[in-house]
Amino acid sequence: MKIYLDGEFVDKDEAKISVFDHGLLYGDGIFEGIRVYGKCVYRLEEHLERLWYSAKDILLEIPMTPEEMAEAVCESCRQNEIEDGYIRLLVTRGKGDLGLSPNSCPRATVIIIADTIRLYPEEHYSEGLSIVTVPTRRSGPAALNPAIKSLNYLNNILAKMEAAQNGALEAIMLNDQGYVAECTGDNIFVAHKGVIYTPDVANGALRGITRGTVIELAEKAGLTVKECNMTRHEIWNADECFLTGTAAELIPVVKLDGRVIGTGKPGAITKQLHAAFHEEVSTRGVML
Numbered sequence: 001m002k003i004y005l006d007g008e009f010v011d012k013d014e015a016k017i018s019v020f021d022h023g024l025l026y027g028d029g030i031f032e033g034i035r036v037y038g039k040c041v042y043r044l045e046e047h048l049e050r051l052w053y054s055a056k057d058i059l060l061e062i063p064m065t066p067e068e069m070a071e072a073v074c075e076s077c078r079q080n081e082i083e084d085g086y087i088r089l090l091v092t093r094g095k096g097d098l099g100l101s102p103n104s105c106p107r108a109t110v111i112i113i114a115d116t117i118r119l120y121p122e123e124h125y126s127e128g129l130s131i132v133t134v135p136t137r138r139s140g141p142a143a144l145n146p147a148i149k150s151l152n153y154l155n156n157i158l159a160k161m162e163a164a165q166n167g168a169l170e171a172i173m174l175n176d177q178g179y180v181a182e183c184t185g186d187n188i189f190v191a192h193k194g195v196i197y198t199p200d201v202a203n204g205a206l207r208g209i210t211r212g213t214v215i216e217l218a219e220k221a222g223l224t225v226k227e228c229n230m231t232r233h234e235i236w237n238a239d240e241c242f243l244t245g246t247a248a249e250l251i252p253v254v255k256l257d258g259r260v261i262g263t264g265k266p267g268a269i270t271k272q273l274h275a276a277f278h279e280e281v282s283t284r285g286v287m288l
Ligand code: PMP
Pocket: 033, 156, 182, 183, 184, 185, 186, 187, 205, 206, 207, 208, 209, 210, 211, 244, 245, 246, 247
């Protein structure tokens, strides 16, 4: 496997960064997870746009243009002969001294890993997931804004561990006000009486690219999508529930906190959007 590291392709075992990199010392950096379907990089421009937004938020200068980054992403896939896969793109603050200040880091480090990913076992896509709400809250926008796709994922990792302690593969995280924010690595949707609802991103969610795709596809199919405040009550009593994310794609949820959602099987709207999603990813992307 060849890894892109600061302008060069190096063997996986040689792909090393400094222990003084602030990405490691402080989680100071940003990232994207991007899918490749049938030799096409899915919604690459949108991922790069979000990467540049995250960089702006943390005052990080990415040492290349979006066009150069797009080419580096595509070349990483070509070098690794990726046809269907997953790209992890990281930009860290770079090497500095032991103080917190990024001023000691003259140049950001860029890393691109082109590999494959499977987040959940296949049967959960057909049968649905059983998930739980966990005590760890999503940080508010005045702390580490969840809109920033930062390298500091401890908040989500704590929630993921709490899910595992309760026998679940994914967890719902509430915000400080007790409204549903998102899951540890996915956005959440419900369907009730034919209408689709998802927490507004202001409730503490990442503006997921897959979330955006699903909203687009639902509206194209004539369904109404409402972005709103959501409590667990709305999920427990929904007809259907599903999660979206680049790695997870679209996965049904059939149980939350011991409450069966709807019939306890993936619902019709979930199945319809799942099919539309797989149709869309096979027809849209930057060719390698
Ligand atoms: N929320 C969080 C916390 C995430 O890390 C992710 C991505 N893994 C998502 C939502 C989904 O975003 P996307 O659809 O852009 O992958």
